[in-house]
Amino acid sequence: MTPAPPSDWPRAIALATLTALAVYTCYLITVPFLPGLSWAVALAVVTLPVHRRLKRALGSDNWAAGLTTALVVLVIGVPIALMAYRLTQEVMAAAQLVQKAAADDGWRPYAAKVPYFGEPLSQLRPEEIEGQLRTLAQQFGGHTFGVAGGVGAAIVQILVAAFVLFFCFRDRHHLLNEVRRLIPLNTATADKIIDRAVDAVYATLYGTILAGVIQGVTGGLLFWAVGLPGAIVWGVIMFLLGILPFLGAFLVWVPAAAYLATHDQWGEAVALVVWGLVMAGPVSNYVYAYFAGDRMKIHPVPALIAFIGGLAVFGVSGIVLGPCVLVVTVALLDVWRHRSIDGTSLADSTRVLTPSGAPT
Numbered sequence: 267m268t269p270a271p272p273s274d275w276p277r278a279i280a281l282a283t284l285t286a287l288a289v290y291t292c293y294l295i296t297v298p299f300l301p302g303l304s305w306a307v308a309l310a311v312v313t314l315p316v317h318r319r320l321k322r323a324l325g326s327d328n329w330a331a332g333l334t335t336a337l338v339v340l341v342i343g344v345p346i347a348l349m350a351y352r353l354t355q356e357v358m359a360a361a362q363l364v365q366k367a368a369a370d371d372g373w374r375p376y377a378a379k380v381p382y383f384g385e386p387l388s389q390l391r392p393e394e395i396e397g398q399l400r401t402l403a404q405q406f407g408g409h410t411f412g413v414a415g416g417v418g419a420a421i422v423q424i425l426v427a428a429f430v431l432f433f434c435f436r437d438r439h440h441l442l443n444e445v446r447r448l449i450p451l452n453t454a455t456a457d458k459i460i461d462r463a464v465d466a467v468y469a470t471l472y473g474t475i476l477a478g479v480i481q482g483v484t485g486g487l488l489f490w491a492v493g494l495p496g497a498i499v500w501g502v503i504m505f506l507l508g509i510l511p512f513l514g515a516f517l518v519w520v521p522a523a524a525y526l527a528t529h530d531q532w533g534e535a536v537a538l539v540v541w542g543l544v545m546a547g548p549v550s551n552y553v554y555a556y557f558a559g560d561r562m563k564i565h566p567v568p569a570l571i572a573f574i575g576g577l578a579v580f581g582v583s584g585i586v587l588g589p590c591v592l593v594v595t596v597a598l599l600d601v602w603r604h605r606s607i608d609g610t611s612l613a614d615s616t617r618v619l620t621p622s623g624a625p626t
Contacts, residue, residue: 302426469561
């Protein structure tokens with residue numbers, strides 16, 4: 267590249283400054299909608315085969331994209347809404363039980379039996395417990411969808427995700443071409459980096475779902491074994507809670523264990539606590555790290571760190587962005603490593619990346 271004449275340097279510096287300001291402003295504009303944008307892209311990746319079948323059947327990009335988007339929203343939104351409704355109802359029912367028991371203090375002997383916490387629990391006033399339960403129900407109903415900050419923000423994120431998802435289906439080839447154009451590498455290498463990111467999306471979502479399935483199935487079976495009612499329903503709810511960030515099956519098994527303990531079913535309560543501490547924690551994380559790391563061709567340790575670190579940095583969108591950032595960074599470092607070791611030029615860097623079979 268021919269260097270700019272000295273007289274052009276002030277203009278070049280001004281242009282670079284304006285470009286940096288424009289990019290930073292675009293960043294500020296985009297950040298509030300990052301959860302909706304990232305989940306739209308991730309869902310478009312994993313449901314692309316469904317869209318292709320519908321397109322072949324309907325013969326229209328618009329109709330196929332609209333129908334696929336509607337199916338995705340229904341398949342994901344309805345179960346989450348039902349779960350939120352069921353858990354909210356359970357919390358409200360618990361508040362009513364506390365209110366009913368307040369008249370004769372009949373709940374205090376049961377509360378006193380809870381290990382370690384029995385004495386302070388038995389000293390609580392019923393109106394305080396009822397108020398906390400009602401507050402919990404309202405907060406859960408407001409934060410279920412997005413950990414995004416209330417019902418209004420969650421609705422905005424859902425609308426953004428649905429809007430972007432439609433165009434990810436309909437205009438995916440144009441969008442991919444724009445991404446390729448922004449990557450300063452040859453087209454073949456850019457495609458392989460994009461494929462790495464697609465693999466990360468598949469690995470993240472399928473690994474999370476697999477861990478949630480194991481958690482829901484084992485939790486439902488344990489609920490049935492200890493004699494708790496609604497084992498199937500609570501198993502499904504634990505599965506859904508297991509794949510939602512910042513929530514978790516502890517919202518179900520902790521109250522269930524406390525209920526068993528207050529009814530002198532100590533063995534069953536201990537079994538539930540052990541399951542919650544082991545299966546809903548280390549085992550689920552190991553399943554995710556092993557499955558996702560194998561698909562991304564990365565060791566399970568950095569795969570798990572990318573997942574948890576992504577949540578810490580990006581919030582709910584970090585489930586997708588964390589692993590994607592990791593695999594893209596590794597791919598770019600591979601390009602630079604081969605360029606520095608064997609002199610591979612950036613124009614001939616295709617061979618340094620392992621081919622991927624993920625659809626784009």
